[in-house]
Amino acid sequence: MARAAPSPRSDPAARFDALYTACYRDILGYALRRTSQPQEAADVVADTFLTAWHRIGDVPPGDQARPWLFGVARRVLANHRRGARRHGDLAARLGAELARHPVVEADAATGELAEIGRVFRSLHDGDQELLRLVAWEGLDSAGLAVALGCSANAARIRLHRARRRFAKALRAAGVAADGLPAARTASSVTT
Template sequence: MARAAPRSRDGDPAARFETLYRLCYEDLLRYALRRTGRPEIAADVVADTFLVAWRRLADIPAEQPRAWLFGVARNVLANQYRAERRGVDLAARLRTELSDATVVQPDAPAEVSAAFRTLSETDQELLRLVAWEGLSAAELSQALGCSANAARIRLHRARQRFAEALRELTPAI
């Protein structure tokens, strides 16, 4: 449906943009919904379209601003399709490359594994980073984003909780 070109009373860019937005938002949203079928993607397309419109407000033709916005929306959709295709292609390549990768879990007695599973995810991750990945306290602090002293304290407490869990699950000899 043809719409009149938005004009602002005083040449105010914000007023022109607001008029464009009010006149074309629903049309652009319907356009995007028909092409994507997913409301969240359609909303992103419209938002990106109006972002371009705001940045290039001076480039929007006064005679056919709605058509110009549809052209921008087409380009935004094309960019999203290309990005999605690249993501799918990358995932396929990674699946192929990693199909031969093997994960080797350390052998541990059943009691040790059971005690380990009783710990919080945070404690488990701390202990894994040190025991399985071989991180030092300095490296652990970097991975956790805290000081080396804080990392040592967290590790010490995790080890204490692990030892307590082992004592509870292991029969006294």
């Protein structure tokens, strides 16, 4: 999941190709895990990489490229939810392919896991997304900082606060995670 970012910088097309190959699967996974409709996920992927292509000169080098793309994907997703930009024509085939594979909501499960899902969704959206970026996308504080557009210190503070609020909410709900299955690996989510 945490692949190295592409390095060629002189040729925009070559740089985009390297970025696309290295991060496509991660961005697709990001979109699939946050949308309910296959076409919406496809649009998020298309718009994220379209933005990256248009702003290829802004993509940071090295390991920062991947969290930078997550930051773009966050904004694209937010815009989609406001009914803004859509490029269905770009992503029509991807959307159709994704539609062949139904999504299973993990927290639709019953019992303790369902309760954990309920507690998690009671958090602020921002806290939820911070915790998802860490647990689902594998970002550390430095990656969060790039994705959120803030300093690493600020990212650490925000993450600390989000973890504390989640722990408090779990305690208040009397949730214990003993006996829950081990987490699926992130790479199994979309492949």
